[in-house]
Amino acid sequence: MNVRDLPIVRTIYESGADDRVFDGLLLAGPFVVVLIAGLGRSFVTELLAVAYVGVFLGYVLYRGIRG
Amino acid sequence: MNGTTATVGRDVGRILEALGGLMIVSIVVSLVWREWFGAVAFGASALVPLAVGYGLHRRFADADSPSRLHGMVVAATGWLLVGVFGSLPFLLVAWGVHLGLPTTIEGTPTLAAFRDPLNAVFESTSGFTGTGLTMTDNEEVLPRSLQWWRTFIEWIGGVGVIVLTTAILARPGSGSLTLYESEARSEKIHPSIVSTVRTIWWIFLLFTFVSILVLWLVGMPMWDAINHAMTALATGGFSVTDNSIATYDSAAIDAALIPIMLLGSIAFPVHYLILQGDLRNFYTDLQTRWVFIYMSAGSALLWAFLYVGPYDSPLRAVRYGVFQFVSAATCTGFQTAVDATNVALGAWPAQAQLLVAFGMFVGGAAGSTVGGIKIIRGLTLIKGIRYHVADVFYPDSAVRRLNINGRRLTETEANREFVEATIIAVLWTTFLVVGTVLLLVILPTEKFSLANAVFEVASAQGNVGLSSGITGPDSLPTVGKVAFLGHMWIGRLEIIPILVALRTLLNRGGMYP
Secondary structure, eight states, rough: OOGSSSSHHHHHHHHSSSHHHHHHHHHHHHHHHHHEEEHOOHHHHHHHHHHHHHHHHHHHHHHHHHH | HHHHHHHHHHHHHHHHHHHHHHHHHHHHHHHHHHHHHHHHHHHHHHHHHHHHHHHHHHHHHTTOOOOOOHHHHHHHHHHHHHHHHHHHHHHHHHHHHHHOOSOSSSOOHHHHHGOOOOOHHHHHHHHHTTTOOOOOOOOGSSHEEEEHHHHHHHHHHOHHHHHHHHHHHHOTTTHHHHHHTHHHHHHHHSSSSHHHHHHHHHHHHHHHHHHHHHHTTTTHHHHHHHHHHHHTTOOOTOOTTTTTTGOOHHHHHHHHHHHHHHHHHHHHHHHHHHTOOOTHHHHSSSHHHHHHHHHHHHHHHHHHHHHHHSSSHHHHHHHHHHHEEEEEEEEOOOOOOOOOTTTOOOGGGGHHHHHHHHHHHSSTTTSSSSOOOHHHHHHHHHHHHHHHHHTTSTTTOOOOOOOTTEEEEEEHHHHHHHHHHHHHHHHHHHHHHHHHHHHHHSOOOOOOHHHHHHHHHHHHHOOOOOSSSSOSSSSSSSHHHHHHHHHHHHHHTTSHHHHHHHHHHHHHTTTOO
């Protein structure tokens, strides 16, 4: 069974911008928020948040420049 | 059974079922915070809309698909009932604590205000309509369950309860487009309306996670970041702190919130195209371009008013001027200018207050989460007036077109759009004037000025939530609270559906010829 076949995952893949990176960010979002909430503020969690926001912004720019 | 009643009953029933689902989902938050009584309150509250909604849905399951009239009546009735039923968690928690039921939730005067059903309905309606005016004195002392409920209903209401219902419960071809359009939306991302609303939620969720992490990175605690990201993106403005964003007194947090509020004021179809890689939409789309032009111009003017007024430092005037104009014009309603840290909005010079009120009147882009008459209508009015004035200089035989957002409209189309924008603007202004006069009559004249009253009514009707100090459980008389409920309701649905629903009601009651 493919991950895409799971009920919530399938809805997200079918609803979005038809892009694997954005879908991945959306699926990872709640886990990242819960993880940071659980672990509190530290260098590692800040790095994680920076990475998430950085990937989002960087990818929007990348698609814009490429497209 | 009358066809209209059946169709409206069936679709309102679906909306109430969705509302019950929101309450059930919120139980998780109460459990996480170990507020067991909050979980019970959400569960008990959910039973009411679920039972009523299920009953209506089942009773009228075979009703016809909604027509345009039905859609408007469904929107008006649905939003009214959502405000009423959405008040149940506030009422149950407040009364449960007051009656000494076993709970760890602390009784406070702020919570006690919700024992008054009118205050609870006000808070719920303010939340769902994305207004943000509040009946709480100190949001910080509210139980987490109610802090969450306020945030959650603003987040849902920003996109729309009908959009939510359509995404979850509607089936293609069941009149979803009619309902979608009755909730002050018309833009389509995909040919199918169900696909469109699902994509809207997809975008909204993704932006929410990004916003939460941005706010956390600039220094907000995680719980605050979750709540403020949701209410900023929904351009709602409820806060979990006593002094809204002024509590943090942080320029970094102010600066981080501005782009989040702006995101909420840009139309979802534009977001979709930008995520697809078409960044040109930031300036090729008329509304998006004007969002930036209008926010910049308004912020600069407000800065000037504040610099020669209450603030002696140009940097402080920039910080508060830009944030408050963007907060007002995006219809968010976060406040950084409050008594505790600087000069409160209600004490700003009249010209500054009226400029902010103008920002609330216009709002942001149609197809986003904002209130007001929307930028596209403002531009249509300006272009339409220019078009009609210039008409005198052309011969009768001239064939003229009006260009709006890349569309070349014929004279008939141009007139239709101009008339529609004019009707909304005139009705909006009329209700603003009526509400202002009412406030001036019921409020003590020595305490509040005309500018304060205009500001507060524009805030309620524009679904903004900034306050000049009038709104509060004790400061706003009962008549004012009822009037503001009406302002928030008509503001969210852009007036016409409410008037259609009232006419339908009077017609059925034999009171309308």
